[in-house]
Amino acid sequence: MKLKQYLHSQLAITFFPIFLGLFFITSVIFLVKIAALTSIITLDFFELFTLFSYVIPQIIFFTMPISFFLSLVITLAKLAGEYELTVITSFGLNPIKILKIFVPVTLLLSVMLLVISVGLIPKTKFLTKQFLDKKKTEANFNIKASEFGQKFGDWLIYISEKNDKVYDEVKLFKTEDKKDQFIVSQTAVLDNDKGSLSFKLNDGKAFVIDEKEFNQIDFKSMYINDSIADSKTDIFTNSYEYWKKNIQQNTNIDDLTFFMLTSLFPIISLFLVITFGYFNPRYEKNRAVFYSLISVVLYYVLIKLIGDKILLHALYAIPIFWLAGTYLLYFKTVRKEY
Incomplete structure (x- = not known):
């Protein structure tokens, strides 16, 4: 002993x-x-x-x-x-x-x-x-003022000032299908509806540039959406059921x-x-x-x-x-x- x-x-x-x-x-x-x-x-x-x-x-x-x-x-x-x-x-x-x-x-x-x-x-x-x-x-994205390299969905975003959910001097840029899209806006408001984020842009201009054309759109308001909530809802009851389901589906x-x-x-x-x-x-x-x-x-x-x-x-x-x-x-x- x-x-x-x-x-x-x-x-x-x-x-x-x-x-x-x-x-x-x-x-x-x-x-x-x-x-x-x-x-x-x-x-x-x-x-x-x-x-x-x-x-x-x-x-x-x-x-x-x-x-x-x-x-x-x-x-x-x-x-x-x-x-x-x-x-x-x-x-x-x-x-x-x-x-x-x-x-x-x-x-x-x-x-x-x-x-x-x-x-x-x-x-x-x-x-x-x-x-x-x-x-x-629940929360808005942690977009900081005067900081480069931040993203909102597929858009690169830059803001000059931030006051709660209101953003001043917003600039957005995206390249898609060989087209460059550039948006400038005086103000923008971030809205979160159960995981669907949207920017409401006010008083701005949108530019679409490709190899042949240069288009400009002036707008009073524009919405840019980005769904951040996971559309696939998982259900977890207990570990036994979790592994039983995975074995049956041959996953994990x-x-x-x-x-x-x-x-x-x-x-x-x-x-x-x-x-x-x-x-x-x-x-x-x-x-x-x-x-x-x-x-x-x-x-x-x-x-x-x-x-x-x-x-x-x-x-x-x-x-x-x-x-x-x-x-x-x-x-x-x-x-x-x-």
């Missing part, structure tokens, strides 16, 4: 710094993507935090399996480097018995990852899409296999943990981290290349292949010595 507690404590000491470091780095990447939305729609701090909370399951899913696997290997390698594994082995605990100590927590982690990936991530992605669609139907099957196989990675890689973690510090160098990183890359390449081709068949083919291969590696190396 004390040995089990000791090994678990050593795992915790190694795991949390690695996981928190990867979690922070991945969070920054997702935050940058979320912040990029402010160039399209207006978001306050609370709304940014809401969007970030929706991607937390994805961050955990991408960081947890790698962090846990590396932590297990590093924990055993550290104990081996300090000759503690040698002492533990001398008391009759061979690598398999030590491995059994980590099986329950590893199995629990894989189950949790399955719940997060197959259960929570589809729901949070739906909530994110729903949230953004709602923002698009590669996502399902990727989620499930990534979730199973910690539990089906335990033979690699003792293979890389066990070494004799007197005769061998500690290459546990190097070998572990190669294994992680190899596994992810495997599930992407093969999983995307054989789809649902990968759910049994890849785990069987991976378990057989890792056990053979363990049998040829560590089992002979211990």
Whole structure:
């Protein structure tokens, strides 16, 4: 019992710094993507935090399996480097018995990852899409005064001043079918009708230029429309119905296999943990981290290349292949010595 507690404590000491470091780095990447939305729609701090909370399951899913696997290997390698594994082995605990100590927590982690990936991530992605669609139907676009490169639909737009939804000295430009269209207007008012944005341009001129003609139109008022609401309304009841529908329609099957196989990675890689973690510090160098990183890359390449081709068949083919291969590696190396 004390040995089990000791090994678990050593795992915790190694795991949390690695996981928190990867979690922070991945969070920054997702935050940058979320912040990029402010160039399209207006978001306050609370709304940014809401969007970030929706991607937390994805961050955990991408960081947890790698962090846990590396932590297990590093924990055993550290104990081996300090000759503690040698002492533990001398008391009759061979690598398999030590491995059994980590099986329950590893199995629990894989189950949790399955719940997060197959259960929570589809729901949070739906909530994110729903949230953004709602923002698009409520808010006006974040068009800033005296700034180039902004777009309204297919039009490039430039404004001199902005007062709420009223814009002064508006200039619009678009190239379509080898025709250049240019519009200038004294004022414009932005109207949002359930996601259908429209500019009402007042007192302006429109120019249409092609290779042969130059046309000018003077107007008192003109409307330019841009539908930003998603016309396709998705319905999400629960994750089971979501995946059942996708399997029936043969869509997003590669996502399902990727989620499930990534979730199973910690539990089906335990033979690699003792293979890389066990070494004799007197005769061998500690290459546990190097070998572990190669294994992680190899596994992810495997599930992407093969999983995307054989789809649902990968759910049994890849785990069987991976378990057989890792056990053979363990049998040829560590089992002979211990």
